[in-house]
Each structure stands twice: as C-alpha cells, then as structure tokens.
Amino acid sequence: MGIIKSFDYPVAKSQAKYREVKQPNKVVLSPNKRYTLVIDYPLNKTYRGTVVSGKSGVTLKQLLDKIVAHYYKIYKSPSKYQIWGHAITDLAIESMNINHGRGIITLSVGS
Numbered sequence: 007m008g009i010i011k012s013f014d015y016p017v018a019k020s021q022a023k024y025r026e027v028k029q030p031n032k033v034v035l036s037p038n039k040r041y042t043l044v045i046d047y048p049l050n051k052t053y054r055g056t057v058v059s060g061k062s063g064v065t066l067k068q069l070l071d072k073i074v075a076h077y078y079k080i081y082k083s084p085s086k087y088q089i090w091g092h093a094i095t096d097l098a099i100e101s102m103n104i105n106h107g108r109g110i111i112t113l114s115v116g117s
Contacts, residue, residue, distance in 0.1 A: 015100075017074055042056060048092040051088045
C-alpha cells in the first residue's frame with residue numbers, strides 16, 4: 007500500500023494556478039495496470055471509476071489530473087451520485103491511498 011499525502015490539490019479547473027505538489031513527476035502507478043478509483047466525498051452514493059496506467063505508468067500529477075476528470079464526470083450527473091453540500095470549487099484532494107495489490111485508489115478530500 008502507498009499513502010501519498012501532504013498536498014492541497016484543488017479539483018476545480020478554475021483554481022488550476024493553485025495546483026502544486028511535491029514530486030509531480032514521481033511515478034505512482036506501475037505500467038500496464040488497471041485501478042479502481044473510489045470517490046465517496048461529497049457523495050451519498052459511492053462512485054467507482056477506472057484508471058489505466060498505460061505502458062509508462064502514471065506520475066502523481068497525471069493521477070491527480072485523472073482524478074479531477076472523474077470528479078467532473080460525477081458533477082455532470084449530480085443526482086446519479088447524490089452530491090450533497092459542496093460545489094466542485096469547494097473541493098481539494100488532500101491525500102490518497104493506493105493499494106497496488108488490490109488495484110484500488112481511495113481519496114481524502116477536503117472542502
């Protein structure tokens with residue numbers, strides 16, 4: 007398992023200028039793997055999406071951007087996932103847990 011923390015990565019594209027992370031080019035997903043991304047905040051119905059690493063793997067910055075894309079997909083169908091209490095501009099990814107053995111990525115998201 008790998009816990010990656012200590013960042014405050016805004017989900018909203020309008021706040022992209024605040025997207026800074028340490029070691030953005032560090033490969034965090036091995037090449038040619040498929041992961042399930044689990045998003046449960048701020049949702050009443052958990053979202054599960056797929057992240058595929060490709061032949062070069064995925065860097066931290068690339069993974070964060072993929073997660074942002076999943077959030078935008080969720081926010082296009084707010085009733086499907088029962089979003090409550092927060093606009094996308096309120097959210098920031100604070101940390102993530104990557105379970106390489108099970109192929110699962112979970113998040114800690116603040117607002």
